[in-house]
Amino acid sequence: MIRKRPLLAIVDDDKIFQFTLTRVINYNKQVERIINFSDGEKAIQYLTDNKVTNENIPDIIFLDSNMPILDGWQFIEEYKSIKTEIKKKIVIVMWSSSINPIDTERASKISEISNYLIKPIKLEEVKIFFDDLETLL
């Protein structure tokens, strides 16, 4: 089955990380399009504004844990309250620079988060993620 390539949203205030991640993904031509948000609040606003327009809703969200205004954890809280109105399955991957086990543990307890990946980006990890994406979507 040939599936349309997914729409990806990157929510991260770190412009360098956005740059490197975008570069890896574009290089492998793994997504249709990337939408960038510099903090959680902007991403929530976008989802709320587009909840009835399925083609604008991303299939994947790469979510940074540590951001100003609304961080990754707070984004998840807000997302929980609007997700029933979104008629599309979204795979959320949390990216964090924290190797603190407390954070890993916390992420594993949140059902909305399907993966917890630790920065820096490892090409292999990104590849595996996209290879397995079919099963997640």
Add this chain to the structure above:
Amino acid sequence: MNYNVDYKELYSNFPSGYFCSLPDGTIVDSNKRFLDLTNYTREEVIGKKKITDFLSLGGKIYFENVYSPALKLKGTIEEINFNFLKKEGTKFPVLINSVEVKDKNGIHLFTQSAVFNISQRKKYEHELLIAKRKANDLSNELKDVNEELLSRAKLILEQKLKLEEFNQHLENKNTQLSGFAHIASHNLRAPVSNLVALKDFYKESTDLGDKAILFSKVEVVIGHLNETLNELIESVKIQGNKDITHDPIIFDSVFEKTLEILDNQILDSKAVVTSNFSEYSKIEYPKLYMESIMLNLLSNSIRYSSPDRIAKIHFCTEINNNNEVMFIAKDNGLGIDLQKHGHKLFGLNNTFHRHPDSKGVGLFMTKTQIEAIGGSITVESEVDKGTTFKIILKKNI
């Protein structure tokens, strides 16, 4: 009923001693009990002994000066305590009741006296006295023990307070450490992981133009990293510097200086900045910290003022209920949603507003400085109403 009572026998064996004496004291009759008590024979006493012969020197003096005059005055006297001498010289305690017998003309004929042996009672009294003394001793001992217990309780309380203080100190340290863990996890690891990723790209890239772009990104990250490290080093310096000199500070002077430094921003924002340090006008505090605290708070208030109204910023001092010096900074600006951001408010590089100048260093440094001096900072805020920072500068002035 008729009992045949032998009064002579009754008199003789009456259970207390009895004697009869002439006004000069000579004993002219006594019952057997009296003789038994004193161990004399009838022949040795009757007509030969006076009452005073049975008394010691002290007893004689009391007899002459108190007993005799009182008897003469009232004709009767009761329960006078003497020590009586037995024939062999040993003493025993007695109570004497005496009454004068007079003729029709009131001439004193005899004195009749009853003598009660009170050896048992005296012994009992003595025992009571000893018991009382013992009880007193015990009570004193208890008092001493009690005092010691009290002083020990006081000592324990002091130690408890010290432990609590130490615990508070440890808790502060712990919070600082977890703050550092957070900083290490995010503020340091994030740029380093960016550098790693950029380095990998750089190595793989064959295009010179691409390599130049990547390198310029590396420079940006190094800049961030350098800044973060400097901030961290600064905060570690503050935390480690327990012996920093406390200068005599006049709040008004530091405030004036702060206004001068931020003169342009105040003019641009048209903020109305006021102060009142009359409640507490001077303090011993590191001058550098006080200047930095005021500068940070004032520039924050100006930066996050509301575009919808004229910014009003007020600084003042207060003495709170615990007798602590408080520094209060109040504004009517944008405010912060503490429910959402409260836990990150004083963190490094945390910002809550999309403002070009937001760097999130100020409050982190302010808190570090305040806590290094043993104070604390709290915040009250309502979105679009304003923010009030309350700082306890020093405890127990």
